[in-house]
Amino acid sequence: MIRLQNVHKEYAGRPALINVNLHIGLGEFAFLVGPSGAGKSTLMRLLYREETPTRGQVMIGGVNLTKLSPRQVPLLRRRLGIVFQDYKLLPRQTVTDNVAYILRALGVDELDVQRRVTSALCVVNLEDKASAFPDELSGGEQQRVGIARAIVNGPPVLLADEPTGNLDPSTSLEIVQLLERISQRGTTVLISTHDHFIVDSLRRRVISLKNGQIVADVDSGLYEMEAKG
Amino acid sequence: MRQLRVLARVAVETVIGLKRGGWSNWLVISILTVALTIFGGVLQLTMSLKNVVSSWGSQLEISAYLKDNYEPGKVAKSVSQIADVQVVEIVPKEVAWAEMQSNFKVAALNNPLPNTLHVRLCTPEAVERTASRLRLMDGIEHIRYPLKVARNLNRFRQFLEIAGAVVTAALTAATLTVIGNTIHLVIQAKHREIEILSLMGVSPWYIKGPLILQGAAYGTIAALAATMFLVVLHLYLDPYVRDQLLSFLPVLPQTLDSGNLPTFMIVLLLGVAVGAGGSAWTSGRYIKI
Numbered sequence A: 001m002i003r004l005q006n007v008h009k010e011y012a013g014r015p016a017l018i019n020v021n022l023h024i025g026l027g028e029f030a031f032l033v034g035p036s037g038a039g040k041s042t043l044m045r046l047l048y049r050e051e052t053p054t055r056g057q058v059m060i061g062g063v064n065l066t067k068l069s070p071r072q073v074p075l076l077r078r079r080l081g082i083v084f085q086d087y088k089l090l091p092r093q094t095v096t097d098n099v100a101y102i103l104r105a106l107g108v109d110e111l112d113v114q115r116r117v118t119s120a121l122c123v124v125n126l127e128d129k130a131s132a133f134p135d136e137l138s139g140g141e142q143q144r145v146g147i148a149r150a151i152v153n154g155p156p157v158l159l160a161d162e163p164t165g166n167l168d169p170s171t172s173l174e175i176v177q178l179l180e181r182i183s184q185r186g187t188t189v190l191i192s193t194h195d196h197f198i199v200d201s202l203r204r205r206v207i208s209l210k211n212g213q214i215v216a217d218v219d220s221g222l223y224e225m226e227a228k229g
Numbered sequence B: 001m002r003q004l005r006v007l008a009r010v011a012v013e014t015v016i017g018l019k020r021g022g023w024s025n026w027l028v029i030s031i032l033t034v035a036l037t038i039f040g041g042v043l044q045l046t047m048s049l050k051n052v053v054s055s056w057g058s059q060l061e062i063s064a065y066l067k068d069n070y071e072p073g074k075v076a077k078s079v080s081q082i083a084d085v086q087v088v089e090i091v092p093k094e095v096a097w098a099e100m101q102s103n104f105k106v107a108a109l110n111n112p113l114p115n116t117l118h119v120r121l122c123t124p125e126a127v128e129r130t131a132s133r134l135r136l137m138d139g140i141e142h143i144r145y146p147l148k149v150a151r152n153l154n155r156f157r158q159f160l161e162i163a164g165a166v167v168t169a170a171l172t173a174a175t176l177t178v179i180g181n182t183i184h185l186v187i188q189a190k191h192r193e194i195e196i197l198s199l200m201g202v203s204p205w206y207i208k209g210p211l212i213l214q215g216a217a218y219g220t221i222a223a224l225a226a227t228m229f230l231v232v233l234h235l236y237l238d239p240y241v242r243d244q245l246l247s248f249l250p251v252l253p254q255t256l257d258s259g260n261l262p263t264f265m266i267v268l269l270l271g272v273a274v275g276a277g278g279s280a281w282t283s284g285r286y287i288k289i
Ligand SMILES: Nc1ncnc2c1ncn2[C@@H]1O[C@H](COP(=O)(O)OP(=O)(O)O)[C@@H](O)[C@H]1O
Pocket: A011, A012, A015, A016, A034, A035, A036, A037, A038, A039, A040, A041, A042, A043
């Protein structure tokens, strides 16, 4: 589903990713771990085409992102669910309107919009906050809105860049377990994090980045597996 | 159906944007209104003048004003002997004065008007030729003929057209700047929102569309306001202008009002074009997605 081949990424000549090769299969669930500055966000940005690689190929679902024209980028992003550390909710819109935004912008019939928003809010267990505004919610609730928004259009791939970076440990665990539940419905999920606790609690595939290179890639792994890579 | 729903959403977003605009909406609209009113006024005036010029330019008549101590009948006789002259009509000063008094409220002065001959010619080419002969004739104080006035008016109209074009260009540039700045401020205020929408895969035109429509709405409202001003000006000014022209040249014409509808259509089009164009350009420049 996700494939990177010999990917190099440089910012003004300074390498952020070095010769990254990676494959994540359909419906897989994986953590992307590494210390701050390792290149996790850079890799994520390549996947949602906020950046293009300096060299190498990035493919999602057979589509080569390096060959995508600017006009095709929105089409790609509609097929991805993206979750951010800072939630990126629209502050002047209610929870429902935030989640419904992309559907309405695509001209989905309003009845259908309501049905899909309700179902997405049900998945993240936020039906009772449907008409609240983002600033009336806790961090964990805001992130659940972000996840509802990401899955509302039924994307095959869900990318979450440090989704728990602003949350306390128990809320973080809830969020990651929520993402794991979503992956069980067939969605490919990639989560970047530097949080040992959640990685070690789930024991799923762990891809370790360090100084822009993949130093370990282990199924059912722990955060510190990189040591032997 | 889907497309219609998207368009409806874009319209809703436009209205939301306008509501958030507050007082800055009215600033943009008033500046645009001033520009369009001036533009429309100049356009209207040059179009009217063009009509006057073309109708006067084709008049085959010369007015000859006689010296007081000459007998109108005698002068008329010698004038009628000129080859190109078709008819000579004598307008005694008493008649002209009475007519003027009935048309305008003039103070009860002594009759200041001279005796006048209306000289009708057969061909337009004869106008200039005959005019120069008449000018030299005994008993004729001076002459006036529409063709000459038309020429002067035409020169004035050409000047007005150039000045109008310059003023319009300057005002358009100023208006574009104001609209551009306004939309730029909107974009800056929505910066984060635009980034989020772009990451969600909302298409660029769905993001820019409401901004462009916002500019077009400014243009439409300003054009309607300008049209209103122009209609009012037209109603109050036209009779005045007509009087001026009539006293300036007692003969002729009734073709002053014309071309209102075209003017207003052009003003509307220009308003929408400047409004939508200004915001489209700014959106294109500052929304890079
Ligand atoms: N937009 C950018 N311009 C220049 N350098 C950048 C930019 N984004 C990231 N970097 C650099 O690339 C490296 C990897 O950063 P990042 O991908 O954000 O790491 P992580 O998300 O793992 O903390 C860092 O050295 C960072 O300074």
